[in-house]
Amino acid sequence: MKNYADRLLSAIEQKHSPCVIGLDPRLDLMPDFIRMNVEDKPLADAIRSAITSFNHEVIEAVNEVVPAVKLQIAFYEQYGLPGLHAFEDTIRLARDFGLIVIVDAKRNDISSTAEAYANAFLGRTNIFGQLKAIFDVDCITVSPFLGRDSLIPFINACAEYGKGIFVLVKTSNPGSVDIQDQKLAANSEPLYRGLAKMVDDCGQRVIGESGYSSIGAVVGATFPQQARDLRRSMPRAIILVPGYGAQGGTAEGASACFNSDRRGAIVNASRSIIYSHEHQNISRDDFKKVVRLSAEKMTSEIVGALPLAMAAQ
Amino acid sequence: MKNYADRLLSAIEQKHSPCVIGLDPRLDLMPDFIRMNVEDKPLADAIRSAITSFNHEVIEAVNEVVPAVKLQIAFYEQYGLPGLHAFEDTIRLARDFGLIVIVDAKRNDISSTAEAYANAFLGRTNIFGQLKAIFDVDCITVSPFLGRDSLIPFINACAEYGKGIFVLVKTSNPGSVDIQDQKLAANSEPLYRGLAKMVDDCGQRVIGESGYSSIGAVVGATFPQQARDLRRSMPRAIILVPGYGAQGGTAEGASACFNSDRRGAIVNASRSIIYSHEHQNISRDDFKKVVRLSAEKMTSEIVGALPLAMAAQ
Numbered sequence: 001m002k003n004y005a006d007r008l009l010s011a012i013e014q015k016h017s018p019c020v021i022g023l024d025p026r027l028d029l030m031p032d033f034i035r036m037n038v039e040d041k042p043l044a045d046a047i048r049s050a051i052t053s054f055n056h057e058v059i060e061a062v063n064e065v066v067p068a069v070k071l072q073i074a075f076y077e078q079y080g081l082p083g084l085h086a087f088e089d090t091i092r093l094a095r096d097f098g099l100i101v102i103v104d105a106k107r108n109d110i111s112s113t114a115e116a117y118a119n120a121f122l123g124r125t126n127i128f129g130q131l132k133a134i135f136d137v138d139c140i141t142v143s144p145f146l147g148r149d150s151l152i153p154f155i156n157a158c159a160e161y162g163k164g165i166f167v168l169v170k171t172s173n174p175g176s177v178d179i180q181d182q183k184l185a186a187n188s189e190p191l192y193r194g195l196a197k198m199v200d201d202c203g204q205r206v207i208g209e210s211g212y213s214s215i216g217a218v219v220g221a222t223f224p225q226q227a228r229d230l231r232r233s234m235p236r237a238i239i240l241v242p243g244y245g246a247q248g249g250t251a252e253g254a255s256a257c258f259n260s261d262r263r264g265a266i267v268n269a270s271r272s273i274i275y276s277h278e279h280q281n282i283s284r285d286d287f288k289k290v291v292r293l294s295a296e297k298m299t300s301e302i303v304g305a306l307p308l309a310m311a312a313q
Numbered sequence: 314m315k316n317y318a319d320r321l322l323s324a325i326e327q328k329h330s331p332c333v334i335g336l337d338p339r340l341d342l343m344p345d346f347i348r349m350n351v352e353d354k355p356l357a358d359a360i361r362s363a364i365t366s367f368n369h370e371v372i373e374a375v376n377e378v379v380p381a382v383k384l385q386i387a388f389y390e391q392y393g394l395p396g397l398h399a400f401e402d403t404i405r406l407a408r409d410f411g412l413i414v415i416v417d418a419k420r421n422d423i424s425s426t427a428e429a430y431a432n433a434f435l436g437r438t439n440i441f442g443q444l445k446a447i448f449d450v451d452c453i454t455v456s457p458f459l460g461r462d463s464l465i466p467f468i469n470a471c472a473e474y475g476k477g478i479f480v481l482v483k484t485s486n487p488g489s490v491d492i493q494d495q496k497l498a499a500n501s502e503p504l505y506r507g508l509a510k511m512v513d514d515c516g517q518r519v520i521g522e523s524g525y526s527s528i529g530a531v532v533g534a535t536f537p538q539q540a541r542d543l544r545r546s547m548p549r550a551i552i553l554v555p556g557y558g559a560q561g562g563t564a565e566g567a568s569a570c571f572n573s574d575r576r577g578a579i580v581n582a583s584r585s586i587i588y589s590h591e592h593q594n595i596s597r598d599d600f601k602k603v604v605r606l607s608a609e610k611m612t613s614e615i616v617g618a619l620p621l622a623m624a625a626q
Contacts, residue, residue: 074420078447079438079440080448107387109387116385120387147491150486150488178511179460182497186496191495
């Protein structure tokens with residue numbers, strides 16, 4: 001199994017884009033042509049079909065531009081079983097287009113339960129005596145809140161199956177200060193710095209030929225100062241950067257997550273790309289053009305901000 | 314909509330049991346009669362049917378003994394879509410038996426994504442212009458790691474639909490010390506105490522006639538000393554207590570989570586109840602007897618430990 005960090009970095013290099021497009025379905029924001037195509041179907045089929053075909057359009061629009069897509073599973077769960085069928089359909093589609101598939105699930109639990117989550121997304125489940133891959137994506141986001149032991153089953157799956165995780169270190173929302181920024185009595189350092197050290201340490205086991213680890217971190221584009229700090233605390237971690245675009249993070253903010261080799265991060269945008277059409281009655285062709293242009297514009301902005309970040313270091 | 318805390322406490326009173334049974338499917342641990350009933354079916358049907366019928370047996374065995382069941386969603390996700398269909402089937406079954414349904418999902422995310430999770434489990438999703446209930450359970454577990462703002466969509470759903478959440482405060486695993494026990498520089502108090510204050514504060518909005526809030530907390534039976542502390546820090550929160558049984562928590566440990574009114578907590582056991590049969594070739598009738606006895610024994614132990622806890626306070 002090829003190391004995940006190596007696979008991701010080579011896909012980024014091949015596309016000349018350190019960007020990932022979020023496939024976050026919201027039926028109320030999709031163009032009319034999606035809805036019109038499903039309105040004669042039974043409700044469950046209509047939901048599944050609308051989400052899958054919307055994602056299909058987006059994947060067709062962006063697959064030559066970016067190396068990866070990120071599925072925020074909450075937006076599928078909110079549509080119940082039909083949404084989760086569409087989640088599975090979309091993973092298959094994205095893989096057929098040669099894209100790296102990241103699931104933003106922020107999962108975690110203790111011991112055998114964490115192992116069940118790792119089985120579901122990265123590893124294999126024992127089904128009547130046979131080990132079977134289930135959702136089988138490249139990478140998922142994981143919460144560190146339950147402590148280091150809760151990360152072990154995921155790291156084992158990464159090592160065994162060439163997969164990756166991004167551990168939440170500093171999220172992009174204003175409330176991330178409540179817990180993640182708390183200074184610890186032991187060393188007067190913010191908790192996020194301790195988390196970064198944990199990520200760095202856990203990641204040593206799965207470092208690829210690129211020098212990067214399959215154990216990455218989530219650091220929001222909305223906190224560039226903390227991002228510079230965190231970039232130094234875990235030099236071998238690839239950082240998944242949310243918060244660019246709709247949440248107010250800038251390309252300069254995101255660039256703080258890159259190393260001086262212009263690698264080591266991948267920036268996500270969801271709403272600002274896939275819902276960038278101004279009118280819901282847009283045609284299918286125009287929708288794809290708009291989405292592709294938005295993805296290209298994002299890539300230019302992020303890549304354009306990189307040399308500035310290097311100069312500042 | 315009746316307040317969730319009131320509904321849960323009155324169900325506990327009616328059954329004379331502050332216990333919840335975890336429905337955590339593991340095909341490899343189920344009795345042979347479950348597997349034999351599905352072996353002629355296609356794989357997806359076999360998985361769904363095995364899980365649903367196993368849960369049906371357990372629910373029939375325990376529904377007169379305990380007020381609630383807890384579904385650990387990781388154990389369903391690890392079986393993919395068939396597992397998640399069984400998850401939905403089980404919720405419906407448990408509700409038909411008049412049980413309170415708690416989903417242990419440890420979900421959370423930021424802003425509109427947290428709202429999507431709240432919609433999925435507690436609230437309503439906008440589907441083609443109509444608000445629809447999706448999994449529609451009574452209560453889910455939620456992670457506080459992303460901060461106070463991430464809890465708001467869940468609290469809104471609790472207030473609007475008579476639902477509840479249990480916020481992770483001190484989990485039952487050894488690694489819970491890594492982050493949750495960190496002393497903060499601001500006040501030299503462990504993080505978990507700050508989390509308990511946040512739970513207490515957020516909970517004021519949804520206090521029922523019982524005096525308890527629909528915003529509860531998770532505190533492991535494996536840390537009785539911390540549990541006594543936390544019990545005092547959030548007097549109106551109902552505590553969901555994992556870690557009893559297979560994880561080594563005792564009835565005395567669990568009793569530390571109760572208030573002096575002998576209320577305010579509900580203790581979970583999963584493996585030690587539903588996989589308490591010694592041989593996999595047990596008959597269907599004997600399996601149900603064993604499970605019912607295990608649930609009754611647990612209830613006796615927990616209820617028996619309560620007066621001791623009261624005397625110690």
